[in-house]
Amino acid sequence: MRRVAEDRRTVGEVGEDELLAMVFPILAVARESDDVTVGPGDDAAVLRLGAGGLVATTDAVVHGRDWRDDWSTGMDVGAKVAAQNLADVAAMGARPVALLVTLVMAASTEVAWVLDLARGLATGACPVVGGDLSSAPEGVLTVSVTALGALDGRTPVLRSGARVGDVVAVAGTLGRSGAGLVLLETGRPEADPELVAVHRRPTPPIALGPVASSAGATSMVDLSDGLLRDASRVAAASGVCLDLAWVALAADAARLDAAVGTEEARDCVLGGGEEHSLLATFPSGSAVPEGFRVIGEVRAGSGVALDGIPQQPRGWDHFAG
Amino acid sequence: MRRVAEDRRTVGEVGEDELLAMVFPILAVARESDDVTVGPGDDAAVLRLGAGGLVATTDAVVHGRDWRDDWSTGMDVGAKVAAQNLADVAAMGARPVALLVTLVMAASTEVAWVLDLARGLATGACPVVGGDLSSAPEGVLTVSVTALGALDGRTPVLRSGARVGDVVAVAGTLGRSGAGLVLLETGRPEADPELVAVHRRPTPPIALGPVASSAGATSMVDLSDGLLRDASRVAAASGVCLDLAWVALAADAARLDAAVGTEEARDCVLGGGEEHSLLATFPSGSAVPEGFRVIGEVRAGSGVALDGIPQQPRGWDHFAG
Numbered sequence: 313m314r315r316v317a318e319d320r321r322t323v324g325e326v327g328e329d330e331l332l333a334m335v336f337p338i339l340a341v342a343r344e345s346d347d348v349t350v351g352p353g354d355d356a357a358v359l360r361l362g363a364g365g366l367v368a369t370t371d372a373v374v375h376g377r378d379w380r381d382d383w384s385t386g387m388d389v390g391a392k393v394a395a396q397n398l399a400d401v402a403a404m405g406a407r408p409v410a411l412l413v414t415l416v417m418a419a420s421t422e423v424a425w426v427l428d429l430a431r432g433l434a435t436g437a438c439p440v441v442g443g444d445l446s447s448a449p450e451g452v453l454t455v456s457v458t459a460l461g462a463l464d465g466r467t468p469v470l471r472s473g474a475r476v477g478d479v480v481a482v483a484g485t486l487g488r489s490g491a492g493l494v495l496l497e498t499g500r501p502e503a504d505p506e507l508v509a510v511h512r513r514p515t516p517p518i519a520l521g522p523v524a525s526s527a528g529a530t531s532m533v534d535l536s537d538g539l540l541r542d543a544s545r546v547a548a549a550s551g552v553c554l555d556l557a558w559v560a561l562a563a564d565a566a567r568l569d570a571a572v573g574t575e576e577a578r579d580c581v582l583g584g585g586e587e588h589s590l591l592a593t594f595p596s597g598s599a600v601p602e603g604f605r606v607i608g609e610v611r612a613g614s615g616v617a618l619d620g621i622p623q624q625p626r627g628w629d630h631f632a633g
Numbered sequence: 634m635r636r637v638a639e640d641r642r643t644v645g646e647v648g649e650d651e652l653l654a655m656v657f658p659i660l661a662v663a664r665e666s667d668d669v670t671v672g673p674g675d676d677a678a679v680l681r682l683g684a685g686g687l688v689a690t691t692d693a694v695v696h697g698r699d700w701r702d703d704w705s706t707g708m709d710v711g712a713k714v715a716a717q718n719l720a721d722v723a724a725m726g727a728r729p730v731a732l733l734v735t736l737v738m739a740a741s742t743e744v745a746w747v748l749d750l751a752r753g754l755a756t757g758a759c760p761v762v763g764g765d766l767s768s769a770p771e772g773v774l775t776v777s778v779t780a781l782g783a784l785d786g787r788t789p790v791l792r793s794g795a796r797v798g799d800v801v802a803v804a805g806t807l808g809r810s811g812a813g814l815v816l817l818e819t820g821r822p823e824a825d826p827e828l829v830a831v832h833r834r835p836t837p838p839i840a841l842g843p844v845a846s847s848a849g850a851t852s853m854v855d856l857s858d859g860l861l862r863d864a865s866r867v868a869a870a871s872g873v874c875l876d877l878a879w880v881a882l883a884a885d886a887a888r889l890d891a892a893v894g895t896e897e898a899r900d901c902v903l904g905g906g907e908e909h910s911l912l913a914t915f916p917s918g919s920a921v922p923e924g925f926r927v928i929g930e931v932r933a934g935s936g937v938a939l940d941g942i943p944q945q946p947r948g949w950d951h952f953a954g
Contacts (some may be wrong), residue, residue, distance in 0.1 A: 324952045331952075349686065350789060354870075355724040355854060356690035356782065358789045365670065366687060369677035370733040370779060372767045403676040412691040414777045416737075419952040446693045447952050449772065456735045456765070456777040458691060461677065468671060468679045533676060549675075631645045631652075631740040631768050 324419030338430040339440045347409040357441035364465035369400040375453035386425040388512040390432020397459035399534035399588035402521025405469040406461030413443040414456040474531040474550035478593040480608035483520045486564040490584020504571035516588035527601040532592040538583040540625035543616040553613030560607040645740030659751040660761045668730040678762035685786035690721040696774035707746040709833040711753020718780035720837040720855035720909035726790040726846025727782030734764040735777040795852040795871035799914040801929035804841045807885040811905020825892035837909035848922040853913040859904040861946035864937040874934030881928040
């Protein structure tokens with residue numbers, strides 16, 4: 313188990329006030345911001361935003377479902393839940409301005425884990441302006457994050473704006489988180505530590521969200537549940553077909569070959585989740601901004617295709633047995 | 634058990650997509666708003682706010698800690714978690730504009746309970762613009778809410794602004810939620826159903842938050858943890874003493890006498906939690922706005938006093954054994 317060996321006391325032993333006194337300094341560096349007028353400690357945080365609109369999103373992770381303690385430290389969990397929320401903000405073309413964090417945990421939770429979580433949240437470089445600590449029965453540990461972003465006058469980039477003739481482009485890696493998970497599941501994390509690191513702490517290209525928006529992106533989404541599945545959501549919302557070209561994805565798969573084999577590598581690139589890279593469409597003829605690469609085009613039709621052949625993305629239901 | 638007898642299927646049997654298809658119409662009425670440009674369904678919601686600043690707060694409730702199924706329906710839980718978040722927004726002098734809701738639950742959770750929860754959230758009359766459903770191990774059920782509010786150009790009302798000579802005023806009831814809890818704990822809910830109703834679904838005077846701000850409130854807080862305890866927080870943040878007058882509170886206690894007895898009634902008024910009424914200070918000489926009544930004054934010193942006698946509010950720690 314990878315764990316900071318600093319404070320083996322439990323949250324119940326330390327108490328809420330002392331715990332917060334330890335957590336706040338960790339988050340303090342990230343709290344300084346022109347956008348934040350009042351940080352944690354009052355009834356609510358206060359943000360100063362220009363009249364350019366605000367985006368808001370929320371996403372939670374649950375111990376035993378979304379992470380395992382033998383695979384992920386508290387810092388990994390904090391960094392990942394921050395990244396997945398910030399990627400949602402970026403995918404609207406917005407600039408992240410604040411996080412709110414709710415931690416629901418049993419009194420037996422180790423203080424060291426909580427401090428480690430705070431360090432992970434701070435890696436998001438987005439101020440944590442509020443939160444809530446709630447006690448829960450033994451065995452419960454969930455982290456809920458809300459992320460707020462400023463549009464700074466830009467028009468939000470929705471899933472529904474892809475138009476026939478647009479190019480499809482991606483910013484960030486593909487399949488690495490999924491391949492890292494395969495390595496963990498098969499007990500071979502040492503086979504490619506970089507892939508495992510992406511699974512533990514994805515580093516999506518947050519800053520490219522506003523860049524894509526300014527460059528005229530017609531639609532955008534972050535890749536939470538896999539390239540084909542998230543592309544199919546854009547296709548459905550826009551009433552078009554996203555046709556991807558394998559030639560543009562082959563290098564992504566080749567990167568994973570040695571670690572997981574050719575077939576699994578392809579599956580990871582097309583279906584691997586939790587990468588949080590940005591998938592966007594741009595009008596044909598416009599320059600795709602630096603950091604994005606073209607991987608397909610938008611055609612009339614529906615769904616998602618690969619080299620013209622319709623694909624059926626695997627389903628995913630949180631509550632399926 | 635008070636439960637809507639409409640759909641005994643579980644969340645696991647129905648699946649995420651069908652569940653959302655059932656929940657959205659319940660929230661739809663509340664979703665229409667001038668402030669909301671894009672509601673649920675994209676990577677993030679989009680809000681249109683004037684350049685008057687934004688407040689943000691978050692608060693979670695946990696099954697088995699914050700509510701019991703034999704005392705509270707899903708609708709009660711939804712209404713209460715909305716109310717407590719909206720009260721935090723109001724206590725900053727802001728107007729609630731949006732909620733985000735994260736529901737972490739086991740697959741065995743009944744669909745009927747979730748729909749009931751949504752109905753309760755909708756009673757807050759504040760649009761639910763985003764959320765997250767996460768699966769959890771058996772026995773886990775938590776609801777996290779983030780509330781966003783618009784200041785509409787008003788200055789946020791902090792806890793730290795109370796000044797010597799100000800009057801202390803309250804809007805809303807006192808002690809009723811606490812007395813309702815006593816009735817539930819002693820198995821006598823029928824002794825005063827109105828008190829029990831306040832405990833199940835507090836109805837704080839949300840609209841009076843902005844009113845207080847416009848009237849010049851120097852500090853404000855919502856009563857989450859009891860009058861003395863929350864008043865002591867204002868006192869600490871402002872560096873003053875809040876001296877309350879029992880004569881102004883006696884009628885609140887008298888209302889509870891018949892249900893819980895004189896001594897308990899006093900304890901409920903001074904220490905009962907979850908009422909979410911608004912406690913504010915106003916400059917002496919200014920008119921206290923309609924809906925507020927004066928219950929004390931701000932003196933030099935520290936802490937909270939009753940008729941000049943210092944009071945020691947009971948502590949509360951989420952993680953104490």
